[in-house]
Amino acid sequence: MPAYRVCATFLPDGDQHRDLWVRDRRITFEPIDDAEDLVPRGRFVIPGLVDCHVHLTLDFAQSGLPPGSPELVDANLRGHLATGTFILRDMGAVSDATQRLSDEGRPRVHYAGRLLAPPGRYFGVQRDTPSEELVEVATREAKSGARWVKIIADFDESGDLLNGTPNYPQETLAAAVKAAQAEGARVAVHAVSPAGIEAGLAAGVDSIEHGTGISKRQLEEMAARQIVWTPTLVIAPGAAAMSREMGGERAERAVLNGFENARQMVPVAARLGVTILAGTDMCPPGSIWREVVALQASGLEPALALAAASTTARAFLGEPALAEGAPADLVLYERDPRNDPEFLTQPSLIMFRGQLIAT
């Protein structure tokens, strides 16, 4: 197997060229004399992109493949891989197809089990889980090997997300979170309304998904307790359209106002030290660059916005970055994507676990 040398600026925060080598599909910083040079192929390198909020069993690329099918999961994974997105956190499924697919040649998935919500409280894609079953179901999900348990913490049938009400009594949610964590899983909640976010925080969850109506006080609490935030800013137009269908113009406006709040809170969260993760939720595979654009536009520093979709996310998920002995996950760019995240759509070279992938 050939050895390679890469001389590039290490993103997200590097400011000068450094060398790394690839041997036996792993990264090393020990020079290899006869290594093939990958330098002309790119001047900036990241250890692959990470999308921290996807739903691989749903068809947001409109491929026509059946929801929940292994074929759809596989097609979605290939869509991510082709854009240099190597690690995914699946935030709730409609089948166990993802668990059953090997990650040989496919991005690594940190998956939650099913989307848990009470009957009628999440667009029909939820596993109907009444309050009295939540603890038992969350425990079972965690025992089945899911690294995450995903609970829909709030919902509003009229589409006015910010006025959504908690889906579960506080003690029930807290008991379910505790039970899942005791089995070694982490718990993510879909929480949009201030009350839903509050319920999640009080229950001791590990991550707040969307958090559209989040407040500075809640962010302070998250910083102190190391609870992470995935704002999914990129779904604002899609969420607004869904709300319009559910509750007309008023609901649509409420959702757009909510996302405006989230955008204002992103730089506040960063200042407070909250870990911000990039996730695309209902966008097609390979869209993570759009969330980097949105995070930057909301005032997050370019390096932090890119880190949210690469190194910060890897560290949070316990995945190595550009480190000695790490799998050779490398994506190279001719131009600095910190200046314009749209460059993330044009990698000059993708190496996945030491193998070159056509770009």
Ligand SMILES: [Zn+2]
């Ligand atoms: Zn989602």
